[in-house]
Amino acid sequence: MVIAVPEVKSFEIKDEHDFVLIGCDGIFDRMNNVDTINAVWKSAQENNFDTIHSYASVGIDTVMKNSLY
Numbered sequence: 001m002v003i004a005v006p007e008v009k010s011f012e013i014k015d016e017h018d019f020v021l022i023g024c025d026g027i028f029d030r031m032n033n034v035d036t037i038n039a040v041w042k043s044a045q046e047n048n049f050d051t052i053h054s055y056a057s058v059g060i061d062t063v064m065k066n067s068l069y
Contacts, residue, residue, distance in 0.1 A: 023063070030067040039066050 013020065021036055043062040049055040
C-alpha cells in the first residue's frame with residue numbers, strides 16, 4: 001500500500017520571488033529542490049525569451065527532461 005504524505009509549505013508571494021516551482025514526487029524522486037531550481041535558471045540563461053509563456057514552457061521542459069534521466 002502506498003500512502004501519500006505531501007510536503008506542504010505556505011508563504012506569501014512577494015515581488016522579490018522570481019518564480020514558484022510546484023512539482024510531484026515523479027520529479028522530486030529524481031531531482032532535489034536545488035537541482036530543479038538550477039535547471040530552471042540554467043534554461044533561462046541559455047535562452048532569449050520573448051514572452052513569460054516561453055520562459056515557463058522552457059523551464060518546465062528542462063525540469064521534465066532532467067527528471068527522466
